[in-house]
Amino acid sequence: MTRIHRLFDPLLKADLSDEEARISQLIIGFSIVGGLFSILYAGFYLAIQHYAGAGIILSHSLIFSTVPFLLLRKRNIPGAGHVFLFALLSMFTLLSIIEGGVNGHAVAWLSAFPVCAPLVLAGGKSSLAWCGVCVGLVTLFAGLEVAGISLSFTYPRPWHGWVTLTGYAGLALFLMALGTLAEFYRRAAMRQRDLAQDELKLAIEKLTRLNYEKNEFLGIAAHDLNNPLTVVQGYADMLKMMGPSDNPSEVREFAGLISDSSRRMQHIIRDVLDVNKIESGHYPLKPARQDMRPVVEACIRRYQPSGTKKDLHWRNDLHNVTALFDANALSQVLDNLISNAVKYARPGGNVEILLKQDGNTAHIRVFNEGRGFSPEDKQRLFTRFAKLSTRPSGGESSNGLGLSITKKIVEAMDGTIQCESELEQGAAFDVRLPV
Numbered sequence: 001m002t003r004i005h006r007l008f009d010p011l012l013k014a015d016l017s018d019e020e021a022r023i024s025q026l027i028i029g030f031s032i033v034g035g036l037f038s039i040l041y042a043g044f045y046l047a048i049q050h051y052a053g054a055g056i057i058l059s060h061s062l063i064f065s066t067v068p069f070l071l072l073r074k075r076n077i078p079g080a081g082h083v084f085l086f087a088l089l090s091m092f093t094l095l096s097i098i099e100g101g102v103n104g105h106a107v108a109w110l111s112a113f114p115v116c117a118p119l120v121l122a123g124g125k126s127s128l129a130w131c132g133v134c135v136g137l138v139t140l141f142a143g144l145e146v147a148g149i150s151l152s153f154t155y156p157r158p159w160h161g162w163v164t165l166t167g168y169a170g171l172a173l174f175l176m177a178l179g180t181l182a183e184f185y186r187r188a189a190m191r192q193r194d195l196a197q198d199e200l201k202l203a204i205e206k207l208t209r210l211n212y213e214k215n216e217f218l219g220i221a222a223h224d225l226n227n228p229l230t231v232v233q234g235y236a237d238m239l240k241m242m243g244p245s246d247n248p249s250e251v252r253e254f255a256g257l258i259s260d261s262s263r264r265m266q267h268i269i270r271d272v273l274d275v276n277k278i279e280s281g282h283y284p285l286k287p288a289r290q291d292m293r294p295v296v297e298a299c300i301r302r303y304q305p306s307g308t309k310k311d312l313h314w315r316n317d318l319h320n321v322t323a324l325f326d327a328n329a330l331s332q333v334l335d336n337l338i339s340n341a342v343k344y345a346r347p348g349g350n351v352e353i354l355l356k357q358d359g360n361t362a363h364i365r366v367f368n369e370g371r372g373f374s375p376e377d378k379q380r381l382f383t384r385f386a387k388l389s390t391r392p393s394g395g396e397s398s399n400g401l402g403l404s405i406t407k408k409i410v411e412a413m414d415g416t417i418q419c420e421s422e423l424e425q426g427a428a429f430d431v432r433l434p435v
Helices: 002-006 018-047 051-074 077-098 106-111 113-121 125-146 157-241 248-280 293-309 327-344 375-380 402-412
Strands: 288-291 313-318 322-325 350-358 361-368 416-421 427-434
Touching: 018 051, 018 077, 018 113, 018 157, 051 077, 077 106, 077 113, 077 125, 106 113, 106 125, 106 157, 113 125, 113 157, 157 248, 293 313, 293 327, 293 350, 322 327, 322 427, 327 350, 327 361, 327 402, 327 427, 402 416
Parallel strands: 313 350
Antiparallel strands: 288 322, 350 361, 361 427, 416 427
8 A cells, every 4th residue: 555655745735834735645545546446436336247346346446547647747636536526426326226226235335425425525514415315315315215115126036145245244354445545645644744743853952052051152152252352452542642652562573463363363253164164064165186295284384383382392294285274274274183282282392294195095183292081072072162170271262162173174075184192191183185
């Protein structure tokens, strides 16, 4: 049954609500069941030379076969339901006329008709109207018997017992099939409803979490931007008050502090923009085949002045590695890793950068000789807004976004990133990218 309805799924699911799809499937299922019973009964009637009954059944089975066409092509679900009910009622009525009225089995099939109408039309006044017509017809046949008007049998009388047996047995099977179909689709609808509720619950939880992260992120960004902005404003005011004869070295010092603070603000704003790009799936990648070494060397040069202030020792082992990669994306990854290495390294400690090729993989390692990370810290390293027990050794700021962004960029380049660290043993970040 499920396999049969899969044939109709592409058309059923288009522009239909769940309830409309359920009614559509019921009509299709009832049409298929009705068509199968019609074929079996027509064959039996032909075998016993009941040609009038076979003709009525075969003609109405052709109408059953038009119901799926009306349903799927015209999107007229109520119309398809009415066609189905008309064919069913018409067939049972005509068979009752030629098979002895209340003395035959066809009236019993006619009496069972009200079971189908509410299911096919989902209740309402139209289904009550069909049921009313059915009750009127059954009453009419019973009234004819009361009035002494007997309807004749058009099939050979010796077969009357067999016709009655197959009629009532078939009716029981038909009602069982309809009930099974109705229950099958009712349960399917309940499963769909439960699934929709679960998805809605997950969506609400996700939105709640994202809203919390947004608020937390805005709070962190506002706090982190406020400090360097205050520095920029303060030293800019001092420069404005200084005269042309003032100490040039002091001017350069103030300008350097303004430049550092501006760079910090730029870094925070870049993180904000990167989070938005990554979350929306629009992070741009423009890979080109080139050497990784110049990109790594340029990043090291950018952070050597910061390392000099902390008296750090650089130990670099860089090899030429030609690969297909996005230079800007790799530069951003290295910026985050090397700036973190400078932040977390102990004053006077070592920062080691390695670049080499391992088979079909480019291996970049950034190590800092600092406090390292605890097992609990390592579990949260690559999550957004991670609050770690290990803090930058020189009081530098951290918004908890850098490693999360780094991991997403590395994965966007089909690479992997891992951290090896133990407390008081430093930390090493290994990035592997396909060559």
